[in-house]
Amino acid sequence: MENVLRLTDMSIAFGGLMALDGLNLEVNKGEIVAIIGPNGAGKTTAFNCITGIYTPTSGNIEYLGESIINKEPSDITKKGIARTFQNIRLFKELSVFENVLIAMHLRYNDNIFTSTFRLNKKMEDEMREETKKLLDSQDLYKYRNDVAGSLPYGIQRRLEIARALATSPTLLLLDEPAAGMNPQETMELTSYIKKIRDEFGLTVLLIEHHMDLVMDISERIYVIDFGKLIAKGTAEEVQNNPKVIEAYLGVQDDA
Amino acid sequence: MNKLNFKEKTNINLLMYLAIIVVSVTILIFLDMNKFQYNYVISIIEKSLVYAVVALSMNIVTGFTGLFSLGQAGFMALGAYTTAILTIPIASRPNVYYMNGILPALENAIVPIPVALILGGVVAGVFAALIGIPILRLKSDYLAIATLGFSEIIRAVIASPMMDKITNGSYGLKSIPGFKSSLECFAYSLICIVIMILIINSSTGRDFKAVREDEIAARAVGINLFKTKELSFVVSSFFTGIGGGLLAMFMRSIDSKTFQITLTYDILLIVVLGGIGSITGSIVGAFFVTAGKELLRFFDEPLIIGGVQIPLFKPGFRMVIFSILLMIVVLFFRKGLLGGKELSFNKLMKVRRKKNLDEPGGNA
Numbered sequence: 001m002e003n004v005l006r007l008t009d010m011s012i013a014f015g016g017l018m019a020l021d022g023l024n025l026e027v028n029k030g031e032i033v034a035i036i037g038p039n040g041a042g043k044t045t046a047f048n049c050i051t052g053i054y055t056p057t058s059g060n061i062e063y064l065g066e067s068i069i070n071k072e073p074s075d076i077t078k079k080g081i082a083r084t085f086q087n088i089r090l091f092k093e094l095s096v097f098e099n100v101l102i103a104m105h106l107r108y109n110d111n112i113f114t115s116t117f118r119l120n121k122k123m124e125d126e127m128r129e130e131t132k133k134l135l136d137s138q139d140l141y142k143y144r145n146d147v148a149g150s151l152p153y154g155i156q157r158r159l160e161i162a163r164a165l166a167t168s169p170t171l172l173l174l175d176e177p178a179a180g181m182n183p184q185e186t187m188e189l190t191s192y193i194k195k196i197r198d199e200f201g202l203t204v205l206l207i208e209h210h211m212d213l214v215m216d217i218s219e220r221i222y223v224i225d226f227g228k229l230i231a232k233g234t235a236e237e238v239q240n241n242p243k244v245i246e247a248y249l250g251v252q253d254d255a
Numbered sequence: 256m257n258k259l260n261f262k263e264k265t266n267i268n269l270l271m272y273l274a275i276i277v278v279s280v281t282i283l284i285f286l287d288m289n290k291f292q293y294n295y296v297i298s299i300i301e302k303s304l305v306y307a308v309v310a311l312s313m314n315i316v317t318g319f320t321g322l323f324s325l326g327q328a329g330f331m332a333l334g335a336y337t338t339a340i341l342t343i344p345i346a347s348r349p350n351v352y353y354m355n356g357i358l359p360a361l362e363n364a365i366v367p368i369p370v371a372l373i374l375g376g377v378v379a380g381v382f383a384a385l386i387g388i389p390i391l392r393l394k395s396d397y398l399a400i401a402t403l404g405f406s407e408i409i410r411a412v413i414a415s416p417m418m419d420k421i422t423n424g425s426y427g428l429k430s431i432p433g434f435k436s437s438l439e440c441f442a443y444s445l446i447c448i449v450i451m452i453l454i455i456n457s458s459t460g461r462d463f464k465a466v467r468e469d470e471i472a473a474r475a476v477g478i479n480l481f482k483t484k485e486l487s488f489v490v491s492s493f494f495t496g497i498g499g500g501l502l503a504m505f506m507r508s509i510d511s512k513t514f515q516i517t518l519t520y521d522i523l524l525i526v527v528l529g530g531i532g533s534i535t536g537s538i539v540g541a542f543f544v545t546a547g548k549e550l551l552r553f554f555d556e557p558l559i560i561g562g563v564q565i566p567l568f569k570p571g572f573r574m575v576i577f578s579i580l581l582m583i584v585v586l587f588f589r590k591g592l593l594g595g596k597e598l599s600f601n602k603l604m605k606v607r608r609k610k611n612l613d614e615p616g617g618n619a
Contacts, residue, residue, distance in 0.1 A: 051475065073474035083475055091468035102465045105458055106477030112486060115457035124458060167477055
């Protein structure tokens, strides 16, 4: 199986706090892999390292066999890693259409002169056509003129995923995609993630708290606690691992 | 069908803007023909046009990219001095530099006005590019302070004795060729404004807006934060420089005091009043503020009612009234007169149509 992402001994410290301590993780092509762990375990920090927002203190991150440490976040996105955020980060005052259109831009090469004097008209038309297609396929076209910040929560989540898809990623990182969703919506999201994985040929790495979703969807699970990997394996293996139970439920103190 | 609708919309707006331009040109031609009678009005219009250019350029960086920059006066000074030095007629140069003489290299350096304006923009742009590298890593208020400081440094350097042979130090420059007619001023301003509007509405402009909305999300969709900010800052400063050149032509004589911090505040006022992030807001705001300050001159004249002189009416009172008006605008239109939106004829017409429909038996 082709390897897409590999973290080797990745650590990051903020001052004296080891947010991540020697994390090893790999994701193979076409997989859906989940990272779980209690609050503050370092899951989002791991995402921020992968996408270049933080630079790890030590260790390595390889994407398709190439180290992506010390690269600009925008360059990492151009290489094919797209993400969503735990607290939705849309371009709130822009329309749904513009949100996706902006993300389309990275695949096209124009500069300020060609774009100002509309010498890139062909590209621009193409971008708009692609945006329309993508919104259509994600069932968001009817919202195209709405201001992104005014949409219902669930739609905003889907728009954020659509925006990530617009960068035509190979690897999609989803940071708590089901946060704030009810069981019905979570079920829909589960099938939606599978659907886009097949449709767009994606590899998915996700952080999630909803165990239903995680157990249902992921081929492999990594469990992090206090920055350390405490378990990995299939849903069943992880569920029965005493360390995981301890991390989530606490250990009983026998007097 | 949607596509057709979209095209119709753009066409109506374009036609209306063309109509406005034609009407403005007609009015300006009329005013130019009666120059002596309308001298005052013409100068207000010219000043408004120049301020509209600078306000819109400030809006690119502040309103559309979300970088709070207060360096406007400095970049205007760079543009103004470049334009002035390169356009003052050679014959009058000994008169201008009567105290310290002129640098031999500049003695015969003269270029046509449009070229001088563009060079003024280029000089401002180059300086912006250089200082942008360190300071664009700063955020919000820190950036404002850094740009403010830069602007004051430029002013100090221009006035310093070291620069006597180039900028004429604290004596300033005069005999700058002015606008031959208000149409000339209108043409330069219009070209700048149209190009800036094209930039804002292009794919590059969309990147600017993405950075304004959310820097982290912008990076996550492949926008290089630093390059985009730098680009916006340079483009904005380029047009600010041209605006400075236009101001020099409008005033015909400049010195370093022209470009004090108050000039930046004047521009900031226009941008905030018109609406941060609104193109039409900046343009309307420029006319509103410039004309407003002049029309209120009435309050500066002594007022005598029934033989009693009202004590408040003396020079300076108009600025009090003006400030009160500003406070009212800020209180009631917190986001400026246009609040990030654009004046659009489609919307105006839509409102009218709706009203017609609402009227009983209005539109059956």
